[in-house]
Amino acid sequence: MNFGFSEEQELLRSTAREFLAREAPMSAVRGLMDDARGFKADLYAKMAELGWLGLLLPEEYGGAGLTLVDEIVVAEELGRALTPSPFFASFQGALAILHGGTETQRKELLPDIAAGRKIATLAITEESGNENPDEIATRAEKKGSGFALTGTKLFVPDAQNADVIVVAARAGGPGESGIALFTVERGAPGITITPLLSMDQTRRIAEVKFASTPAQPLGALESGWATWKTVRNHALVHLAAEALGGAQKVLEDSVKYAKERVQFGKPIGVNQAIKHKCADMLIQVESSKSITYYAAWAVAEKTGEAELAASMAKAYTSDAYRATSAENIQIHGGVGFTWEYDCHLYFKRAKAIEVTYGDPSEHRERVAQLLKL
Numbered sequence: 001m002n003f004g005f006s007e008e009q010e011l012l013r014s015t016a017r018e019f020l021a022r023e024a025p026m027s028a029v030r031g032l033m034d035d036a037r038g039f040k041a042d043l044y045a046k047m048a049e050l051g052w053l054g055l056l057l058p059e060e061y062g063g064a065g066l067t068l069v070d071e072i073v074v075a076e077e078l079g080r081a082l083t084p085s086p087f088f089a090s091f092q093g094a095l096a097i098l099h100g101g102t103e104t105q106r107k108e109l110l111p112d113i114a115a116g117r118k119i120a121t122l123a124i125t126e127e128s129g130n131e132n133p134d135e136i137a138t139r140a141e142k143k144g145s146g147f148a149l150t151g152t153k154l155f156v157p158d159a160q161n162a163d164v165i166v167v168a169a170r171a172g173g174p175g176e177s178g179i180a181l182f183t184v185e186r187g188a189p190g191i192t193i194t195p196l197l198s199m200d201q202t203r204r205i206a207e208v209k210f211a212s213t214p215a216q217p218l219g220a221l222e223s224g225w226a227t228w229k230t231v232r233n234h235a236l237v238h239l240a241a242e243a244l245g246g247a248q249k250v251l252e253d254s255v256k257y258a259k260e261r262v263q264f265g266k267p268i269g270v271n272q273a274i275k276h277k278c279a280d281m282l283i284q285v286e287s288s289k290s291i292t293y294y295a296a297w298a299v300a301e302k303t304g305e306a307e308l309a310a311s312m313a314k315a316y317t318s319d320a321y322r323a324t325s326a327e328n329i330q331i332h333g334g335v336g337f338t339w340e341y342d343c344h345l346y347f348k349r350a351k352a353i354e355v356t357y358g359d360p361s362e363h364r365e366r367v368a369q370l371l372k373l
Contacts (some may be wrong), residue, residue: 009073016077024083026342029071033201037161039085045116050196052170053090056234057098061110067300068234072241072284072292079242080249082345084202086119088242092235096166099226100181100219109164109183118163123153123208124228124357131232131357133176133225138210140182140217147171147182147217148190148209155356159206160193162186167210168228171221180224182215189214197302200352202345233299233310235357236255240292240313243321243353247288250328250346251281258330268331277327284320291316308370315363321350 005013022044032038047053055071057063064070077176078087079335094113097105097120112118128135138151149169159165165184172178182190190211198205219227254276268274295313299306325347329336336343354360 004071005069009070012070013073013077015031015050016052017080019046020077020081020083020185026082026125026345029084029202029345038158038202038204039161043083044085044087045054045087047087048114048116052087052092053116054110056091056231057110057114059281061106062114063110068237069293069296069300072296075238075241076245076248078332079245082202082349084204086121086161086204086205088157088235088238089121089156089162091092091238092117092122092157092231093162093164093166095231095234096120096122096181096218096227096370097183097199099230100223102219105183105218106369108167112163119158120164121156121158122164122231123156123159123163123167125155126153129155129355130362131228133179134174136167136170136179136332137236138167140171140180140215143212143214148212149184149215150212151210153208153210155205156208158204159208160195160204164257165208166218167215168224169215169355171217171224176225177222179222179228181218181227183218184210184213184215198352200348202349203352228230229307230283233306234316236310236363237292237295237299239353240288240295240317242303243317243350244285244288244292246346246349246353247281247285247317247321247324250325250343251258251285253325253342254278254281254328254331263334274331277331279323281327284324288317288320296348308367311358311363311366311370314358315360315367318350318354318363322347323355325350 001237052074054063055066059065090113097109105185113120124131126135126137138149140147140149149167163186167182167184168179169182170178171180190213194207196205196207258274259267261268291313295309298309327345332343335341
């Protein structure tokens, strides 16, 4: 394991940071918060041109053939910039198709996703808000040469923008073995997509209802849950990288403000209480780097600790991002609570990441189970 990034990865980082600063500044982020789609199509197309949408896809499907270690470099910068886009949604959908689909499905869907011509997403959670297989009640019934789905999915990322939705549904008995994945095309009969209000206005989620909606199985029926577990590990590390990028940015903002804000003739940064806050934030950011980068390596290399490392990274970085973004508001004082400052936008993203695919307590429980504690 190499604890440093390669020259190519550092170039990818600097290119991503410069691109997002130029194409998606905070003024653009704020402008998209009230937009129906929540993202700019031309920005997404440029991300596709840079190869970001297919970083983990093999070259034969139009991708770059890189690893999760490379992908988190971009994810970290997206989190730092709070870039509104369907990147995270399509990232999951593409991985599900790559790891669970047939060769025909991969060839049919992945090149368009990598090129930005199609947006994919993944629908897992239901009323409970977690991805426990016993909580999945959406049913898949055999119908002709395909299946028909009936049920409701909640908190589906960018569902209203998706051209293809990968859906987890129960096609068999109880437990993990009864869960299969299916693909549903945009505009399929019986599908109703309702945008949901969210604390994080920079990322779109929706409720998706299926009423005997035609669907095609993604690969073998019995492989559905195994595919989801692979996607989940990648998604957790991606979220950890986004949290790391956001935490790094709020630390920098806090330090900058502490140096510039003068009170009683002195910068507030000379006060010990402010110094302690910034020092604690730095420790959380640096620790987040270590655990996120290790988890990315473990998942990319398919080590025996991949699932453990992914859950540990998600738990720690979720806590760290929430804490640092809250301290950022406190260091800014009264203005930190105003709409004009960006502090609240990072805090809201931190809260959204915290509850996506399990909050820290759920992942600590998963870690305990994996360690047989």
